[in-house]
Amino acid sequence: MWEKAIMGMAALRVFSGSLEILAALLILKVNQVEKALLINSGLAIVGPLVLLTSTAIGLIGISDRISFAKIAWIMLGISCILIGVRK
Numbered sequence: 001m002w003e004k005a006i007m008g009m010a011a012l013r014v015f016s017g018s019l020e021i022l023a024a025l026l027i028l029k030v031n032q033v034e035k036a037l038l039i040n041s042g043l044a045i046v047g048p049l050v051l052l053t054s055t056a057i058g059l060i061g062i063s064d065r066i067s068f069a070k071i072a073w074i075m076l077g078i079s080c081i082l083i084g085v086r087k
Contacts, residue, residue: 005061009054016050019043048082 027036
């Protein structure tokens with residue numbers, strides 16, 4: 001059977017993917033660039049939140065098996081990704 005952390009991460013990704021598909025369908029339905037940009041900007045918030053949450057779930061799942069230094073490196077890498085995307 002799958003671990004709880006794996007189930008949580010997978011469920012979060014399925015939810016995120018479903019939101020992306022629904023947003024794409026909504027963009028097609030509104031058929032206006034201004035409204036499509038609003039929908040798209042809403043998705044820009046979801047992506048980093050899903051990244052942070054799924055990584056946090058994964059780190060909690062393996063926290064007893066890896067050192068604090070490795071967790072710190074992972075968090076530093078995620079911070080670099082978020083800073084790079086933001087700029």
